[in-house]
Amino acid sequence: MKILKVIASGFKNCADNFEVSYIPTARKTAEDKEYELQEIADGLYVFSTIGVVGKNASGKTSVLDLLSVCYDILGTFRVNKKEYSLDGDKLTIYFYHEGNIYKYQTKLKEDEISDKVLFADQKITYKKYYKTNVNSIFDEEGYEEYPLEGELPEDTSSVFFVMKKLGRRAFYYGSFDLGYGIYKAAFMAQRIIDMPDRVLMNIIRIFDENITSLKMVDDSNFKLTSCGKTEILSDKELYSRLSNGTTKGLLLYTLVVLTLLEGDDLIIDEVENHFHKTLVENIISLYKDKSVNKYNSTLVFSTHYCELLDLFGRQDNIYITKADKKVNIHNMYKDYDVRSELLKSKQFYNNVFETAVNYEALMSLKKELK
Amino acid sequence: MKRLLVMCEGSNEKKIMDILLEHSCLTFSEDDLLGLSIFHARQIKNNAQVKLELNMFPGEVEVLVDAIKQYQKLKGKAHGKDEFCLAELLR
Numbered sequence: 486m487k488i489l490k491v492i493a494s495g496f497k498n499c500a501d502n503f504e505v506s507y508i509p510t511a512r513k514t515a516e517d518k519e520y521e522l523q524e525i526a527d528g529l530y531v532f533s534t535i536g537v538v539g540k541n542a543s544g545k546t547s548v549l550d551l552l553s554v555c556y557d558i559l560g561t562f563r564v565n566k567k568e569y570s571l572d573g574d575k576l577t578i579y580f581y582h583e584g585n586i587y588k589y590q591t592k593l594k595e596d597e598i599s600d601k602v603l604f605a606d607q608k609i610t611y612k613k614y615y616k617t618n619v620n621s622i623f624d625e626e627g628y629e630e631y632p633l634e635g636e637l638p639e640d641t642s643s644v645f646f647v648m649k650k651l652g653r654r655a656f657y658y659g660s661f662d663l664g665y666g667i668y669k670a671a672f673m674a675q676r677i678i679d680m681p682d683r684v685l686m687n688i689i690r691i692f693d694e695n696i697t698s699l700k701m702v703d704d705s706n707f708k709l710t711s712c713g714k715t716e717i718l719s720d721k722e723l724y725s726r727l728s729n730g731t732t733k734g735l736l737l738y739t740l741v742v743l744t745l746l747e748g749d750d751l752i753i754d755e756v757e758n759h760f761h762k763t764l765v766e767n768i769i770s771l772y773k774d775k776s777v778n779k780y781n782s783t784l785v786f787s788t789h790y791c792e793l794l795d796l797f798g799r800q801d802n803i804y805i806t807k808a809d810k811k812v813n814i815h816n817m818y819k820d821y822d823v824r825s826e827l828l829k830s831k832q833f834y835n836n837v838f839e840t841a842v843n844y845e846a847l848m849s850l851k852k853e854l855k
Numbered sequence: 856m857k858r859l860l861v862m863c864e865g866s867n868e869k870k871i872m873d874i875l876l877e878h879s880c881l882t883f884s885e886d887d888l889l890g891l892s893i894f895h896a897r898q899i900k901n902n903a904q905v906k907l908e909l910n911m912f913p914g915e916v917e918v919l920v921d922a923i924k925q926y927q928k929l930k931g932k933a934h935g936k937d938e939f940c941l942a943e944l945l946r
Contacts, residue, residue: 515866519895520904763911770907776892796910798903 486654487525487781488750489586490579490623491555497547497569500811505548507531507783508622511801511818520773521798523781525581528616532802533773536794537787538833539805540840544812545787546660548804549752552785553657556750558589560654562642564602566595571602579623582647586622587611587631589644601640609633609643655750656740660758663736665705665720671736672701674743688738691764692731730759741768748780756786757793769796791833791840800825805838857915858889862896862905864920869895875945882946889916 489508494501509522509530522530537545554571555578557564564571572595580587588610594603609631614622621627633646656674663670675685682700689696698710705720718726727735737753737760744751751772756765765788771777772784788794794803801818815838817823823832833840861883863869872893875881885891889908896902899909899918909916 516895516897516902519866519869520902766907766910770890770904770911773904773907774890774892796903796907 486559486580486582486648486652487531487783488552488555488559488578488580488654489531491551492577493551494575496551496554496571496574496576497544498808498812499544499547499551500813503551503812503814505535505552505804505814506816507535509799509801510816511799517798519775521802523775523778523783525781526584526614526616528619529581529614529622531781532783532799533778534769534797535783535785535802535804536797537785537804537806538789538791538794538838538840539787539807540842541789543808543840544806544814546754547812548806548814549657549659549754549785549787552752553655556655556657556752558591558642558644559648560652562637562645562648562651563640564593564642566600566602571595581614584614585611586614587647588628589642589647591642596640599640603639604642605639607643609647611647653747653749655752656744657752658737658740658754660754665724667732667736668701668707668720668723669704671739674736674739678743678746680739680742680746684742685739688735688742689731691738692734693728696731730761733759734764737768741771744782745771745778745780748782750783750785753784753786756788757790762790762792765790765793766796769793791830794829794833797829800829803829805840807839857917858912859883859887860889860899860905860909860916860918861893862899862902862918862920863893864895864897866895869893880946 487507490504490506493499493503496503509532513522513530518524518530521533523533524530537548539545550567554564555576558578559580571593574593576591576593578589580589590606590608591604592606594605596603610628611631612627612629618627631647633643637643637645686698689699696709696711698708700708702708702717707718707720707723709716709718709723709726724732740751743749756768769784772782797803799818800823801816803817805815805817807813807815815821821838823829823837832838861872863872876885876893889912894902894905896905899905
C-alpha cells in the first residue's frame with residue numbers, strides 16, 4: 486500500500502481542497518529514479534522524501550497531521566479523536582494497493598460518547614493500474630465502485646474491505662515531548678522488527694560515544710553502561726542522565742531503521758529539532774539510497790532549515806505552507822517559477838516564496854528592548 | 856581517512872560496478888567508498904545525493920568519474936585526468 490494523494494476539506498484551519506501528492510509531476514531523470522523516486526509499480530513513481538517548509542504558524546504541522554490521520558485510516562481503519570476537531574472533515578485518499586489505484590472518500594464525524602471518530606458518506610472506487618495510464622491515474626474515467634462485502638461499525642472505515650488486515654503504514658515523530666516514555670517507545674520499536682542490540686548500540690554511538698550498553702530491564706527501568714560503569718536507572722533517572730539529543734535521537738533513529746526495514750513511511754515534524762545538521766542529512770540520505778531503502782519507504786518532514794532543500798534534486802516534492810485566514814499549501818514546482826539551477830535556500834532567503842520572518846516585527850521588539 | 860567518490864554517468868555502468876564491487880573484483884572495497892556506495896551521477900554539483908554524502912564526510916575525498924571507460928582505452932581515445940579505466944581498477 487502506498488498513498489498517492491490526499492485531498493482534505495475542513496481539516497483544522499486548512500483551506501478547502503487542501504492537497505498533498507506523492508506523485509512526481511516534473512520530468513523524471515535517470516538520476517532522479519535512482520535517488521529521488523521509488524518505482525512502486527511499473528512506471529509508477531512516488532517520492533523518496535517530501536519536505537514541508539513555511540514560516541512559524543503557517544500550517545506545516547497541519548500537513549503532517551492530515552497525513553497521519555490518513556495513515557491511521559489505511560492502517561488501523563480507525564481514527565481516535567485528536568486535540569483538534571475532525572468533525573465534518575471531508576477526506577479523499579488515493580492509494581495504490583496490489584495492482585489497483587483506489588480512491589477513498591469519507592466525511593468524518595466525532596462520536597459524542599466515545600473517543601472515536603465515525604466515518605460517514607464513505608465511497609471506494611478503484612481501477613486497475615496500467616503503465617499506459619500512468620498520467621491519468623487521478624482522472625475520474627475508469628474508476629468503478631468497489632464492492633463492500635458487508636457492514637462495519639461506524640467507527641471502522643470501509644478501507645478494511647480493501648486492506649483486509651491491520652497494519653502499520655507510517656510512524657509520526659512529532660515535535661511534542663514524549664517525556665520519560667520515550668525509552669520504552671524506542672525499545673518497543675526495536676522489538677517490532679526484532680532489531681539486534683548491535684544496531685541499537687550503533688544508533689546510541691552516533692549520539693553518545695561513552696555509552697557501551699543500554700538495555701530495558703522492565704517497562705520503566707533500564708540498565709545503562711557508560712564510561713565503564715553499569716547502573717540500573719529508572720526512566721526518569723535515565724531522562725536526566727542522557728542528553729536531550731541522545732534521548733530523541735534514540736527514538737528517531739530506531740523509527741528510521743524500523744520504517745526502512747518494514748517499508749513504512751516516516752513523518753517527522755521539525756526534523757532539525759535537537760539534531761546536528763549532519764544527522765538530519767544522514768536521515769534524508771538513507772531514504773534516498775536504494776541499497777538501504779529497499780521497500781519504498783517515504784520520509785515526510787517539515788523543517789525551518791531551508792538549506793536542507795538544496796539537498797533535494799527535485800522541486801515537486803517540496804511543499805510551502807502559508808497561513809492567511811486559512812492555511813494554504815503550494816507546490817514549489819507547480820506554483821512557482823524557480824530555475825532548477827538556483828539554490829532553493831537562496832530563494833527562501835530572497836523571500837521568493839514569501840516565507841521570510843517579519844523583519845519589522847523583529848525590529849519592533851528590538852526597539853522595545855532599547 | 857580518505858574516501859573514494861566513484862560516479863557513473865549511466866545506470867548500466869553503475870549496475871556493472873555494483874556487481875564488481877559486490878564480488879570484490881575491484882581494487883577498492885565498499886568501506887573505501889564515500890557513503891559506502893557507487894553513485895549514479897553526472898556531476899557533483901547537480902546531484903543532491905552526492906552533495907549530501909559530501910556534506911556528511913569531513914575528510915579528504917578522491918573523485919573518480921565514470922567507472923566504465925575501458926572502451927575508450929580500447930579505441931585509443933584519451934580520457935580526462937580524473938576519469939579512469941575499468942581495467943585499472945580490477946584486482
